Amino acid sequence: MQPRIPRPTVIAAITVTMTLVTMAGLLAPGFWAELFGRGDPARLALAGTLVGAVFALYGRMLWASLMRRSRPWHAAGLAVVTAGCWLLPALLRGDGGWGSALIAPAGLFAVVLPVRAATAVTTAATLLAPAYGLALGQPTPTVLYAAVAIPLTAFSGFVTVWFFHVVQELAEARAEMARSAVGEERLRFARDLHDVLGHSLQAVALRAEVAERFLDRDPGRVRKELAEIQTMARDAVRDVREVVRGHRRTSLRTELDGMSAVLRAAGIRCERPEVGAGLPAHVHEPLGWVARESATNVLRHSSATWCLITVWADDAQVWLEIVNDGAGRRAHGAGSGLSGLAERIAAARGEFLAGPVGDGTFRVAAAVPRGEP
Template sequence: MQPRIPRHTVIAAIIVGMTLVTLAGFMLPPLAAEITAPSPDAWRVLLGLASVAGVFALYARLLWLNLMRRTAAGHRFGLAAIIAVSWLLPLAFEPGRGWENALLLPSGLIAVVLPLRRAVAVAAVATVVTPVYGAFLGVPPLAVLYEAAGVPIAAFSGYVQVWLFHVVQELQEARARAARSAVGEERLRFARDLHDVLGHSLQAVALRAEVAERYLERDPGRVRKELAEIQSMARDAVSDVREVVRGYRATSLRTELDGMSAVLRAAGIRCASPAVSPELPAHVHEPLGWVAREAATNVLRHSSATWCEIAVSADGDRVALEIVNDGAGRRSAPSGGGGAGSGLAGLAERIVAAGGEFAAGPAGDGTFRVAAAVPAAPPPAVPEPPAVPEPLADAPAARPGGAS
């Protein structure tokens, strides 16, 4: 099962929280020892509480800002303050109560706050100086050895922690860019088809109109002929545009599902292209192809799905398409209410108009399901309305199928 990746701010908050829990394991035992001592010194307890709280707050702030890539030169002063407090605490309290653990606190921030080359140098110096200072404080030899090994490990751990967080953040951003790119490529494809279909026709209409204007006074018969050609070209252009909008002239369900699965995989969503029978009736490709396009757009733009399953079935009376993904729990409002022809609402109207059934919504188990079924038998042909008579008596008849 592929894990779901939360938002980067949630991951950063988890990292900061876990780091503070780790720091608490170092600092709370000696602080508790001061509080529960037989004759606790109120000033020492207050000093310990203030020092631990201040170090924790400053540590969390520096870690959060660097996770969010809000680095600044002033963060070095914050690191210096943590080092100063951590090294002064063992001097201010009685030895043997665990305050020497504070010497390791700044190590995790060295490679987070400082540039990498400088962090390596500082970590190397701290690896030598920290155990020497611990020995000066009277720390047991085993604890000195632990501090000598703990400084580079903590520094490397802090660096890897922030690096992995930034890698995950960049992967999320790359996935979002891939989704936007997929939608943009679809729009560009539609724009190219529309330009190829409509650009030539409009240019031809403009040229015919110029010719008619030239012969307006000299040859009325030529003008009528050019106007009839303009009318015919305009009707053909309208028909071509309808074909483009309807499904890029020849819609193939197999092509649409292959494209959908490829786009989703590029966006980091696990999706396999289903097997589509080559014997599917021709009239089912267009409505079910629209379902595939809209479902892919909704998965990319309105959910954080990690997998998507597609199934095509034919039982003799109808052909069904079902698309299920696991993005229902974090799904935003789909673009289905934008009117007919767009979103899930317009898609439902298309399927119902084709004599089929359509359903879309959460399935109750954290998944979102889109299902459409259309009759296997082709719909009855709708007779075209009669052509409008030409206003010019001697103009040639319009070509068949040209009524708009």
């Protein structure tokens, strides 16, 4: 089972708490010596005041950095935290174990300051800490430990905040990808529904008009057209169900057969082209959608008298070209399905062209690579 990622505020609270616990571990030897060694209430009160102020300011600035709420005064706050930590071993001299206090503020160097400034401050602290510790009479191991731990602590603080921000950005990117996936699915559904119903309803309307023309003259033709209308309506219902399920598959050969039959029934001269048996399977669907939408546009947006369909292939691509003579007698602008076709062919890494040629004809051409995209 995949664990649920907590909210950013929860992760930030855990990070701040763990950092302060780590700082408490650095300062615990000094407190232990003051509490059970010297037993001086004044020294203990001074230590508690300084440590409490450092903890409060440190936690607030770390939280603000994690939540991307850094302010200009945070640099001054870092100076206060550093001064408080470095004053502890000076004010409470002796073998109390306050040498580790020099390390504590380093975790904020690269968090509060820009990279160059943080590098300079970390370098200066690393060089000054041994001299400062020796001047206060601290043991040599403590001094060497501080010199090594300061740059490591600074780097650790930077990495902690950086990882937090990376996780937050990944979570936001994941949410955005989910929203984009939903949007893309809506667009796919709208495009498929337009292509399916636009073609089917136009064909049904055409068959109904043919049946109406032969109503008094040829009852047999009317019965044939009504049977075709019933078949088209059932096919449209099936296609809509497949669109909803996302499983619709289009065949170029089937679409070209249907296109030529519908156009001929509308009185438009159109011969069904030969489609080679060796065409790759992946080219049928995008080119089949081109044939379907082109038939819809010829019937709905033009008054063409002929339509020429050509399919050919070379070593690199499979081409489908549909030309009709209705560009000069168009009823109104082309349908919005052409933009959907361009998207489909682009998704198949193909080429798509559509527009008037200049001699009164309108040309739609699409090419899909023979190899798998």
